[in-house]
Amino acid sequence: MKAFAEMVFILVVVIDFSLLVSSRLKAVIRAAAAQGALLSVLPLLLSSERVEVGHVLALSLGALVVKGVVIPWLLTVAIREARIRREVEPIVGFIPSLILGAVGVALAFALSNGMPLPTPEKHDLLVPTALSTVWTGLLLVVSRRKAVSQVIGFLVLENGVFVFGLLLSDFMPTMVEAGVLLDLVAAVFVMGIVMFDINREFSSLDTEKLSAPKD
Amino acid sequence: MLFVVLAPLAFSVLALLDPLAARRPRALLAGGLTHLAGVGWLIVAAPSPALHGWLELDPLAKVVLPVISLLFAACSVYAQGYLARRRDRDNRLFVGGLLILLSAMTVVATSQHLGLSWVAIELTTLSTAPLIYFDKSARALEAAWKYLLVCSLGIALALLGTFFLALASASTGGPHSLLLSDLVRAGHMLSQAWVRAGFAFLLVGYGTKMGLAPLHSWKPDAYGEAPGILGALLSGGVTSLGFVSLARVVQVCSAAGEAAFARDALVAMGLFSMGLASVYVIGQRDFKRMLAYSSVEHMGILAFGLGLGGVATSSAMFHAVNNALTKGVLFLAAGNIHRSYGSKLVDEVRGAARRLPVSGSLFLAGFLAITGSPPFGPFFSEFSILNGALGAGRYAVGALYLIFLSVIFVGMGATVLKVVPGDPAGAPEVANTRDSLATAGPPLFLMALVLALGLHLPRGLKVLFDAAAARVGT
Amino acid sequence: MALSLFDLFLALLLAPLLLGVVNRVKSIFAGRRGPPLWQLYADLLRLWRKGVVYSHTTTWVFRAGPLVAVAALLTAALFLPFGGAPAALSFSGDFVLFAYLLGLARFATALAALDTGSSFEGMGAAREVTFASMAEPALFLCLVTLAKATGGLSLTAILGPALPEAWVRFAPALLLAAIALFVVTLAENSRIPVDDPNTHLELTMIHEVMVLDHSGPDFALIQYGTSLKLFLSGALFARVALGFCEREGLLRLALFLGGLAGFATLVGVVESTMARLRLSRVPQLLVGASVLSAFGLVLLLR
Numbered sequence: 001m002k003a004f005a006e007m008v009f010i011l012v013v014v015i016d017f018s019l020l021v022s023s024r025l026k027a028v029i030r031a032a033a034a035q036g037a038l039l040s041v042l043p044l045l046l047s048s049e050r051v052e053v054g055h056v057l058a059l060s061l062g063a064l065v066v067k068g069v070v071i072p073w074l075l076t077v078a079i080r081e082a083r084i085r086r087e088v089e090p091i092v093g094f095i096p097s098l099i100l101g102a103v104g105v106a107l108a109f110a111l112s113n114g115m116p117l118p119t120p121e122k123h124d125l126l127v128p129t130a131l132s133t134v135w136t137g138l139l140l141v142v143s144r145r146k147a148v149s150q151v152i153g154f155l156v157l158e159n160g161v162f163v164f165g166l167l168l169s170d171f172m173p174t175m176v177e178a179g180v181l182l183d184l185v186a187a188v189f190v191m192g193i194v195m196f197d198i199n200r201e202f203s204s205l206d207t208e209k210l211s212a213p214k215d
Numbered sequence: 216m217l218f219v220v221l222a223p224l225a226f227s228v229l230a231l232l233d234p235l236a237a238r239r240p241r242a243l244l245a246g247g248l249t250h251l252a253g254v255g256w257l258i259v260a261a262p263s264p265a266l267h268g269w270l271e272l273d274p275l276a277k278v279v280l281p282v283i284s285l286l287f288a289a290c291s292v293y294a295q296g297y298l299a300r301r302r303d304r305d306n307r308l309f310v311g312g313l314l315i316l317l318s319a320m321t322v323v324a325t326s327q328h329l330g331l332s333w334v335a336i337e338l339t340t341l342s343t344a345p346l347i348y349f350d351k352s353a354r355a356l357e358a359a360w361k362y363l364l365v366c367s368l369g370i371a372l373a374l375l376g377t378f379f380l381a382l383a384s385a386s387t388g389g390p391h392s393l394l395l396s397d398l399v400r401a402g403h404m405l406s407q408a409w410v411r412a413g414f415a416f417l418l419v420g421y422g423t424k425m426g427l428a429p430l431h432s433w434k435p436d437a438y439g440e441a442p443g444i445l446g447a448l449l450s451g452g453v454t455s456l457g458f459v460s461l462a463r464v465v466q467v468c469s470a471a472g473e474a475a476f477a478r479d480a481l482v483a484m485g486l487f488s489m490g491l492a493s494v495y496v497i498g499q500r501d502f503k504r505m506l507a508y509s510s511v512e513h514m515g516i517l518a519f520g521l522g523l524g525g526v527a528t529s530s531a532m533f534h535a536v537n538n539a540l541t542k543g544v545l546f547l548a549a550g551n552i553h554r555s556y557g558s559k560l561v562d563e564v565r566g567a568a569r570r571l572p573v574s575g576s577l578f579l580a581g582f583l584a585i586t587g588s589p590p591f592g593p594f595f596s597e598f599s600i601l602n603g604a605l606g607a608g609r610y611a612v613g614a615l616y617l618i619f620l621s622v623i624f625v626g627m628g629a630t631v632l633k634v635v636p637g638d639p640a641g642a643p644e645v646a647n648t649r650d651s652l653a654t655a656g657p658p659l660f661l662m663a664l665v666l667a668l669g670l671h672l673p674r675g676l677k678v679l680f681d682a683a684a685a686r687v688g689t
Numbered sequence: 690m691a692l693s694l695f696d697l698f699l700a701l702l703l704a705p706l707l708l709g710v711v712n713r714v715k716s717i718f719a720g721r722r723g724p725p726l727w728q729l730y731a732d733l734l735r736l737w738r739k740g741v742v743y744s745h746t747t748t749w750v751f752r753a754g755p756l757v758a759v760a761a762l763l764t765a766a767l768f769l770p771f772g773g774a775p776a777a778l779s780f781s782g783d784f785v786l787f788a789y790l791l792g793l794a795r796f797a798t799a800l801a802a803l804d805t806g807s808s809f810e811g812m813g814a815a816r817e818v819t820f821a822s823m824a825e826p827a828l829f830l831c832l833v834t835l836a837k838a839t840g841g842l843s844l845t846a847i848l849g850p851a852l853p854e855a856w857v858r859f860a861p862a863l864l865l866a867a868i869a870l871f872v873v874t875l876a877e878n879s880r881i882p883v884d885d886p887n888t889h890l891e892l893t894m895i896h897e898v899m900v901l902d903h904s905g906p907d908f909a910l911i912q913y914g915t916s917l918k919l920f921l922s923g924a925l926f927a928r929v930a931l932g933f934c935e936r937e938g939l940l941r942l943a944l945f946l947g948g949l950a951g952f953a954t955l956v957g958v959v960e961s962t963m964a965r966l967r968l969s970r971v972p973q974l975l976v977g978a979s980v981l982s983a984f985g986l987v988l989l990l991r
Contacts, residue, residue: 010861010988098973098980099976
């Protein structure tokens with residue numbers, strides 16, 4: 001169990017790297033979907049005996065459906081409507097983003113060593129993975145130009161927060177976790193609607209062109 | 216207590232399902248007045264906590280909930296006139312969204328569970344983002360997008376911070392809970408490293424919702440493009456709630472022994488916000504964007520007061536009330552002026568005092584109030600915060616505070632004095648936009664409240680502010 | 690010692706066969722029967738018997754290039770342990786020397802290309818050297834990760850009996866290092882997706898264009914050097930990838946040869962299924978490989 005969980009964490013970080021360097025939007029969406037699907041397996045791998053199986057199963061299934069299927073499908077529809085395929089060279093270039101991401105991952109690992117955990121044996125790689133994914137998401141949101149890429153960055157960030165939330169699955173009420181998923185859907189939905197409208201105002205989903213109000 | 220949360224929701228469902236556009240604003244009015252009545256009863260009757268202690272009317276809630284209710288009620292009256300004149304737009308989402316916003320704001324104000332407040336704050340973002348797009352222009356679209364993205368980003372980081380606090384409570388002997396009372400009681404049992412990290416992320420997250428610099432980038436666009444009502448509710452209501460949530464986190468930090476770190480961060484961010492606002496407010500040509508920077512400034516003042524502790528924190532509570540009411544006046548009046556001239560730019564708008572006597576003078580009075588002129592309320596709260604700073608021996612930050620306030624007074628004054636006085640002849644005019652009872656009455660009422668608070672602060676309120684400050688910790 | 694020398698001799702002999710396997714795999718994918726596995730031996734023999742032509746613009750550098758290249762590669766072969774047995778020579782830190790001997794071979798070839806005075810060759814040399822400079826951090830990060838995992842500082846120690854134990858304890862980190870090493874191998878040996886060994890279009894040649902001017906025995910040396918470099922890189926990769934198995938004697942040799950064949954097949958498959966990357970994307974690939982191996986190192990240091 002522990003070896004599998006470790007493998008999943010490492011794969012998640014590798015997917016983070018691939019998100020930073022890829023410019024084909026379809027590949028990015030697929031990678032984000034794969035990451036979401038991977039994460040949905042984690043509750044099952046990390047659950048302890050104290051929590052009932054039904055709840056954990058529901059959480060896993062919910063995460064899989066939302067992160068692995070629904071949201072990527074919405075994003076694919078969005079890029080099809082806008083007929084865009086590639087991210088243009090972002091504000092921070094692909095190679096600098098990759099290097100920044102790697103530095104962030106190294107820092108995440110270094111910082112997590114100092115933080116005490118209630119059950120350290122079980123969740124060895126969890127905190128660094130979560131922080132690395134949050135950092136990757138932040139980089140994507142801040143440095144990408146296309147609205148779709150920014151939304152994907154936000155989703156990756158939420159993935160990282162979700163991973164961190166798994167630490168609490170033993171003793172925290174369902175509400176927080178359900179709230180995360182629910183709000184994620186809602187946020188993406190609303191973003192999607194806005195995106196479709198953004199799409200109609202401008203023929204490319206390029207937020208650089210949306211810099212009209214300036215001081 | 217659940218009644219005040221659920222009543223607006225019920226009205227919002229009615230509004231969303233109502234096919235008749237002319238009838239929907241009545242639901243808004245009904246919802247606002249019902250909520251006001253409910254809150255009034257709560258203050259008088261002082262009921263016990265609801266939902267197993269998850270919702271409670273603690274001193275912080277008692278400070279902020281009545282103000283929000285009053286502000287919303289005033290705005291709902293204003294909306295009757297406003298929506299009647301905007302028949303060109305579909306108001307279904309507008310009315311429904313505002314009522315959901317009210318419900319969410321009530322939850323944030325009274326929530327004692329950090330997870331619940333987080334969900335409710337996220338709901339305030341989601342319910343208002345589509346409303347910024349009410350004008351359906353390209354600039355409104357950008358404003359709505361930026362607002363949604365930046366605030367959601369902040370909210371996600373705030374959730375991470377909340378998780379950190381939960382982890383802090385999970386150390387051996389800890390309470391394993393996110394209820395404020397449990398966390399405060401645990402005190403030093405909480406893991407300090409996690410509390411500190413959690414505070415940092417929550418400061419960023421809730422600071423984004425408040426609009427502290429450098430997380431304020433959504434404010435100028437959102438407040439500039441949103442309709443006046445939404446601007447009033449966002450800058451008066453939602454930002455105050457961000458402040459209250461932050462204060463509750465400081466409460467936990469004080470109990471855990473991390474107060475010094477938290478306070479230093481708050482003072483620094485507060486001064487930075489004031490400084491940034493003072494730079495951007497000079498030469499501002501759009502008077503609604505100017506109000507956005509004023510909001511950044513006042514959030515900075517609130518953070519500054521919270522960070523200083525003692526008397527300053529109590530005055531910060533008073534200032535939260537003043538700010539909310541005055542921003543209501545300013546945004547509603549600005550909305551009237553904007554609609555009458557069809558423009559927000561200083562080059563095209565002049566002589567507002569002549570064309571719209573009530574709105575114009577209210578805009579001027581509101582400017583004087585918000586920049587701290589006596590005898591209005593904000594003067595006393597801002598002065599008291601300065602007193603607190605100097606009294607604690609922090610002369611440098613007190614001097615900076617004073618400098619920024621003065622610069623902002625001059626900067627805003629230049630813009631306001633171009634808009635209000637003068638001759639409106641020759642300026643563009645939109646038909647049927649003169650002051651009416653519905654559009655001028657509410658801001659007048661709010662201004663009267665601000666003046667009353669300045670002239671005489673009731674003893675009961677002073678005790679309440681002190682109690683709220685004491686809750687946050689020394 | 691005798692065993693090591695025997696291994697070395699076998700390696701030098703079998704190097705062209707490896708390239709033959711790669712080409713055969715590619716042909717099978719293309720649906721052809723393809724050239725026989727020993728085709729390169731026949732080519733080398735043919736080239737050796739031919740006369741050589743030197744351009745008037747070249748100097749001794751051009752004549753020395755292929756010789757220095759093959760000499761460097763042969764010296765590098767002395768340090769590489771084949772299939773777990775100790776190498777002929779080893780000292781602490783010799784993996785740095787190994788990497789730079791490979792670099793010396795490339796340097797000599799590039800100099801010879803520049804010496805012709807033709808802009809065509811110069812362009813190829815420039816591209817090749819640029820990509821090599823980006824592959825170098827990745828290579829070193831891989832080697833450092835391996836060194837940290839096994840605790841050894843010479844290639845013999847790193848790839849020796851300490852490797853199976855390291856695989857048991859640090860499997861994820863070594864897996865990442867192995868993947869990064871494979872990408873670096875493709876880059877260093879000018880295979881797809883970094884360079885196309887079959888293309889003859891000006892716009893797309895990198896390594897091929899550097900050696901365009903050599904003829905006869907010189908070209909034979911170049912061809913042999915290429916196959917030897919592929920063999921050495923493949924031996925390194927095969928040992929790292931299969932390091933979790935530990936056998937003795939004849940079984941060890943068989944495992945090693947099997948690993949090499951697997952490596953050749955993998956290269957062939959990659960070459961057949963992927964297209965060459967756009968030149969501007971190659972740096973991203975190489976930085977990605979560096980980042981992967983850096984991540985492996987971080988996992989080790991945790």
